[in-house]
Amino acid sequence: MINKIVQSVAEALAGVKDGSTVLIGGFGSVGQPDVLIEGLIEQGAKDLVAVLNNAGVGRIGVARLMELGRVRKIICSFPRSSDPVVFETLYREGRIELEITPQGTLAERIRAAGAGIPAFYTATAAGTLLERGKEVREFDGKRYVMERALPGDVALIEAWEADRWGNLVYRGSGANFNPVMAMAATLTVAQVQHIRELGALHPHMIMTPGVYVNRVVQVDRGGDWVTPEQA
Amino acid sequence: MINKIVQSVAEALAGVKDGSTVLIGGFGSVGQPDVLIEGLIEQGAKDLVAVLNNAGVGRIGVARLMELGRVRKIICSFPRSSDPVVFETLYREGRIELEITPQGTLAERIRAAGAGIPAFYTATAAGTLLERGKEVREFDGKRYVMERALPGDVALIEAWEADRWGNLVYRGSGANFNPVMAMAATLTVAQVQHIRELGALHPHMIMTPGVYVNRVVQVDRGGDWVTPEQA
Amino acid sequence: MPFTRDQMAARLATDVPEGWCVNLGIGIPTLVANHVQGKEVIFQSENGVIGMGPAPAKGHEDPWLINAGKQLVTLAKGASFVGHADSFAMIRGGHIDLCVLGAFEVAENGDLANWATSENDTAPAVGGAMDLAAGAKRLWVVMEHTTKDGRPKLVERCGYPLTGLACVRRVYTNLAVIDVLPEKGFMLVDLAPGVTLDELRAKSGAAIHAN
């Protein structure tokens, strides 16, 4: 029997190695695997490359991981936040590397990694500072930048519902980076609110097939949204 | 009020020009816009480039369009079928051009066109005959082929349900090429079984947002599958 | 009397036709949604919400439903959700009819600078601005006509790092509505009530043409 559900956050994060590239889902506070991030702080892996949209808020979660000196480099689109103190301090002191990537390019680079595409061209950032160090090429008279795939060793993602195959259903704007990150990592770990019986999730509602997911851990944070079951 | 629903197939296909590249959805008989293809035969546009997975079966639909001499070129992955007589005759006589593309490359080239990506690299077909005439490049010691985006002037697609915004819900394996083709054409026309009230389609069931769809025409072919409505 | 922020947004909203799919940036652009009334417009957000409705009523917020500015939103009838890659495929593939952004500078060739104020900015943060600038069918800027200390934001060439090249089509400021025409540069469409063309020109860093 396939069963990707694990019983603890520690089990979900077992084996994450120093030096890993960690893809972290979420946009704003929605779809953010906050309990897995806390678990990663506990777990101890260091020298990490963190790939996510923001660079952490306040002194919790990813910001705490950075403050503890565990993140060597961050790849993100928007390092500013309502309280970016940890990142900004480390950045100013030269204690963290930053690779800034336009948000759509970030999502597409991660998808490319999941889809077997080593590189693609995009008009985004063409002619700007963020083109620096990248190949530029014209197609049909227009300037494009070549972007490389961005795979992860680990993806930490969040979803609303899962079953034991690891199929995931997202709620509201909770999908965001999670589906592409699930595709792009060697080890994909999902924090979910609800575990459903196999067959209860509607086949057309499943945005991330379990094929992409290695471990699922349930963390019920409340909320009462009910998805339609399979007809 | 946004209303993409038109009252006839003729109206749905108005303005399709000679020389158009026409993306045609469907895989096997599922998700195939058969009534729109008949409509295109009526409509009269010629010198077409047809992009679809197969090259027509028997003497109806796309095969009929080819038999009438209206298709200059076909871009597909699998020109064989249970009854490929029309295509094979035209091909042998040199009266139709064939561009053969691996099925996944075909889908990805169409997606690229819809996603603003002029070109990408793939390992598919590397080192084979289908690499001919294409740029080849190594990334991290592995050989890849550069593939170009494949946009359409027109996309003819099929879906199970639509609303007046042009949002589409597919049934079973009926999505196949339809969602990417909807993204990749200047004019996207959808043949659907059922029209629903705006708001009745579940936001997580809509695979093709209406933003990609220009015209919707209802053609009820029977079938009794009911999708869950919005909660 | 120059336009207030709200009046700038309202003026822009009158130019948005029914049926467009529109992405609104943070700040004054967000206010545009309040002024698009009596016509159906589809508001898209980078985080995968296609078809946002008005702000939620008190007590009816859904914490799982936010826009790209991290504000709680609602869904319009007909809304749908996609993930980030699909949302940006929509943006980058040219499927957004209109993107409205704020700006530090707009040049007469349509160049936009709105993401970093210097090349050595302490933590440059681009978000989705470059994707929108490169991908949207048309880009309109809404901004104050000058900086707080009175320097013009309409310029011959941008001094700040660019977000996108030759992408701005129209600018709505507190003083005027101005088209950005290829080859030609800034072309006056409308002056705010009580603003003169001389005043507008005095506060601009590039030629403002007028018919």
Added chain:
Amino acid sequence: MPFTRDQMAARLATDVPEGWCVNLGIGIPTLVANHVQGKEVIFQSENGVIGMGPAPAKGHEDPWLINAGKQLVTLAKGASFVGHADSFAMIRGGHIDLCVLGAFEVAENGDLANWATSENDTAPAVGGAMDLAAGAKRLWVVMEHTTKDGRPKLVERCGYPLTGLACVRRVYTNLAVIDVLPEKGFMLVDLAPGVTLDELRAKSGAAIHAN
């Protein structure tokens, strides 16, 4: 006695562990599904069905539900649907644990030829074979050991146009199960009942190593 087609499929099925995501090609490969019993295996189809069940009972067919071979299928519990781009992203991105295909020829370096029998084929039809050959985590071939007129299909170098380079890991034929090892070539795993190594070698076009 050499294996029948069904026995070849059954032999292969014993090597598929629980939990794999498997894509089965047309022909003998399709038969494998019938023999994977008592373990959960996820059958993926190129047209976007992830988790197929057994063939439908008479009268319970859903005409909207077919596999890549255009046969009517059912859904397993836990199944989901995606479109073609996402389905091939799964294939090309290395997320299919096993792909089982038929072949015209397999070379000792793992090259596969299974889509065209000559360079001037009247209408070459590749379908998803090259995507699967390049993308699946592992590719196993199941085929008759020789052509109908007795020519070997295990060869030193493929004569027919290639589907993929160095992609075949294992071959199941009516005579034997044979690994394809990097540097080393064909290595015998198992002989079919009553088949001798000499017979196998006589019917093969390349060296068959055995421990």
